[in-house]
Amino acid sequence: EIVLTQSPGTLSLSPGERATLSCRASQSVSSSNLAWYQQKPGQAPRLFIYGASSRATGIPDRFGGSGSGTDFTLTISRLEPEDFAVYYCQQYGSSPPTFGPGTKVDIK
Amino acid sequence: QVQLVQSGAEMKKPGSSVKVSCKASGATFSSYTLSWVRQAPGQGLEWMGRLIPMLGTVNYAQTFQGRLTITADESTSTAYMDLSSLRSEDTAVYYCARDSGVGLFDFWGQGTLVTVSS
Numbered sequence: 001e002i003v004l005t006q007s008p009g010t011l012s013l014s015p016g017e018r019a020t021l022s023c024r025a026s027q028s029v030s031s032s033n034l035a036w037y038q039q040k041p042g043q044a045p046r047l048f049i050y051g052a053s054s055r056a057t058g059i060p061d062r063f064g065g066s067g068s069g070t071d072f073t074l075t076i077s078r079l080e081p082e083d084f085a086v087y088y089c090q091q092y093g094s095s096p097p098t099f100g101p102g103t104k105v106d107i108k
Numbered sequence: 109q110v111q112l113v114q115s116g117a118e119m120k121k122p123g124s125s126v127k128v129s130c131k132a133s134g135a136t137f138s139s140y141t142l143s144w145v146r147q148a149p150g151q152g153l154e155w156m157g158r159l160i161p162m163l164g165t166v167n168y169a170q171t172f173q174g175r176l177t178i179t180a181d182e183s184t185s186t187a188y189m190d191l192s193s194l195r196s197e198d199t200a201v202y203y204c205a206r207d208s209g210v211g212l213f214d215f216w217g218q219g220t221l222v223t224v225s226s
Contacts, residue, residue, distance in 0.1 A: 035212055044203055044216035096169050097211030099153040
């Protein structure tokens, strides 16, 4: 199965700053089938990005995804208070679908 | 808009089984795939398996082979996750999620906490 690693583990930033989250796969993710989810405490994950760079319905354009092959990035251009959460990358190009361990974006 | 509503929290003894339900609304139940994903306390997400009601097909993650059974009742648009031989490591929040068919999860249930303790 494809193993995903995320860095950093925690990102401490202030509102208005730019956040760059990294996701690396142990082997190439086919067809850029890479997604990003946001999870807040006590809530289910929410799909934010799919196909490496497509925003899910209702996701603001300050969120951007990029990358291909084994290296992917989620960028939040200007952090809003509601963006502080844990972000998971997930590949769905091969079975089983697997998730990274998450990056926590917290308030500095 | 798809909505997935799960059954309530469960407390179980080691060695027993748990059955969690997931009732779907807002779309034709048989038209989509449902997966189960779990999250141990303070940990990441782990895919467990999926059901394709239209095909009657079930796929399980290797980790859960032999212990996990996923079923559905199309008459009530409800899916079920049955995990047996529970151990303390199975303590987790269990989520159902609509699956694109290849493992992209666009709608999630609210989660069901299963606690396994003697």
